[in-house]
Amino acid sequence: MTATEDAAPRTYGNFRKPRTFGLRGFSLGATLLLFAGLIAVVLAMLVSIWVALALAVALAVVLAPLALKDRHGRTLMQRGAVRLAWWRTTSSGGHLYRSGLLGRAGYGSCQLPGLASQSALLEARDGYGRPFAMITIPATGHHTVVLSCEADGAVLVDERQVDTWVAHWGQWLSALGSEPGLVAASVTVETSPDSGVRLQQEMAANTHAEAPDLATSMLGEVLAAYPAGSAQIATRVALTFSGTARPGSPRRSVEDMALHIGTRLPGLTAGLSMTGAGAAVPMTATELAEAVRVAYDPSVAALVDEARATGGTGLTWDEAGPTATQEAWDHYRHDGAFSVTWAMTEAPQGEVFSNVLTALVQPNRDIARKRVTLLYRPHSRAEGARVVQQDYKNALFNAQQSQIGQARDDVEVTAARRTTEEQAQGHGVIRFGLLVTATVGSADELPAAASAVDNLAPAARIAVRRVHGSQAAAFAAALPLGLVLPLHTAVPQTVRDAM
Structure with missing residues (x-):
């Protein structure tokens, strides 16, 4: 290519959600139930036609909640289960939280509520001698370290440089699948x-x-005018390691995990420097406690900034939580603020450009504080090969069900085959999700914030839905705490996927 030729803009895509093996859009569990019910109906016909008819009606009633789906792909049974869980939570008072001297938290502290209530914080040093904070979640045996990044931004940056950043980001994510633990x-x-x-x-x-x-x-005049309407942008990367027992090895202690993570941090932070994230530095215990405290109570943000300028706040992990929270069906009240969290239900379809999420992560005048969190769960090389091969087989099976081929089925098969080829060439396979949290100062501002997010999501080529009945858990998951939500549910992930 000569210097005068213009390179075509680079596009990205082929985001796939693995499809389960099912008949005519049914899930695996619904398909098995359908086959079992049809066999029971056939056998009942040998006894009485009325018994068979009654079984057929009962089968239709049972399958209807598994077959009826909304525009986000959630079945009627899933929505009913969420309603039942919410009723149990409100009946037991689990949607209320009080801490502090007059609260219910131990020792008069302000511990984090909900899924992070049992978390602990430890500070250690990495291979470069830098202090870093490590969050421990005893329920799952996970240990999380948080990196603070000074992202360069893409303003006045050459398009080729942006493509280079994206390529290095893809390599960094792919390498997470082989990162020990x-x-x-x-x-x-x-x-x-x-x-x-x-x-x-x-x-x-x-x-x-x-x-x-x-x-x-x-x-x-500058000091009086500039802060008005200006925004502060913070980028944080959380890495979660597992300390659970491995074959032939016992469960690792907190000290062992601190040593293990400390030896891995120099390489991980060096890899981020090539992705446009700027200087990635591990957050200390005080910095992480301050970030979480401000998230739950935005009114103390100015006080925290002033304390940092005069020597530090000295906040500890027991003081990072709110004094009071109240979870509602569609929003979350924490101290003096109100928040709503949305979850992504559909990744960008088709080909997109590198700036597809720019409008979503930029400051918005209708949302006082906005938090966009991308969640990643990498597959190992063996797991990735198994997942893409099974997805390809399921796409072929669904395409062969119809006698007249549909263009959508052909596209699904082509995309699944392309994914298997890329994985065979050494690319990583990673699961990802997205959470958007909007925080405002009063309940009257919630409709404007919700309208803003509803307008930003289509511009980012994604579909989002408001998290109903789990606003507290979604708010905590959007914070850099290392919470892996599928491991905190009562029903295992494999069972939910089958249903």
């Missing part, structure tokens, strides 16, 4: 109003006592 990762981009404290401290430190009156007046 790593089970999940997340990237959180949080936008919030800038309090102006940092600008004030910077000006105060660099202003000369004998500066001209004009310069001093101009700086005063």
Whole structure:
């Protein structure tokens, strides 16, 4: 290609959700139930036609909740199960949380609520001697370290450089599948109003006592006007490792996991520097506690910035949680703020450009604080090969059910075959999801925030739905805490996939 030729814009896509083996759109569990019911009906016909008819009606009634789906792919049975779980939660008072001196938390502390209530925080040092905070979740045996990144941004950046960043990001994600003990990762981009404290401290430190009156007046106007309407963007990457027992090895202790993670961090942070994430530095225990505290109570953001400028806040993990929360069916109230969380139900379809999520992660005037979290769960090389091969077989089976071929089925088969080829060439296979949390100062601002997210999601080529009955868990999962939601459910993931 000559220097005068323009390269075609690079596109991305082929995001696939593995399809289960089922008949005519039924799941595996529904298909097996259908076959068993049909056999029972045939056998009942040998006894009485009325008995067979009654069994057929009962089978239709049982299969209807498994067959009827909404536009997000959720069956009637799944929605009914969520309603039942929510009724049990509200009946037992599980949607309420009170901490502090007059609360129910132990020792008068402000522990985190919900899934992170039993979490603990430990600070250690990595191979470079940098301190890092490690969150431990005893229920799952997971240990999480959080990296703070100074993303460069794509403004005035050459398109070829952006493509290079995306390529390195793909390689970094692919390498997570071979990272020893790593089970999940997340990237959180949080936008919030800038309090102006940092600008004030910077000006105060660099202003000369004998500066001209004009310069001093101009700086005063800048200090008064610039923070208004400006936004602060924070990017954090959470890496979750498992300390559970392995074949031939016992369960690793917290100290062993701190040593293991400390030796892996230099390589992981060095790989992020090539992805456009800028300098990736592990967050200390105080920094992580401050970030979580501000997330649950945004009103203390300015106080935290002021304390950082004068020596630090000294917050501990027992002080990072809210003093009171109340979970509703479609929103979450924590201290003096209200939040709503949405979950992605459909990845971008077709080919997309590298800036497909730009509008979603950028600050929005209708949302005071917005948090967009990408959740990743990498497959190992062996698991990835098995998943893509099974997905290809299921796509072929679904395409062969119809005597007249459909274009959608042909596209599904082609995409599944392409995925198997890419995996065979050494590419990684990773599961991913997306959560969007909008936080506002009052309940009256929730409709405007919900309308903003509903407009931003189609622009990002994704489909989202409001998380009903699990707003507290979704809010915690969107924070860089290393919570792997499928492992905190009562029904195993394999059973839910089959149903």
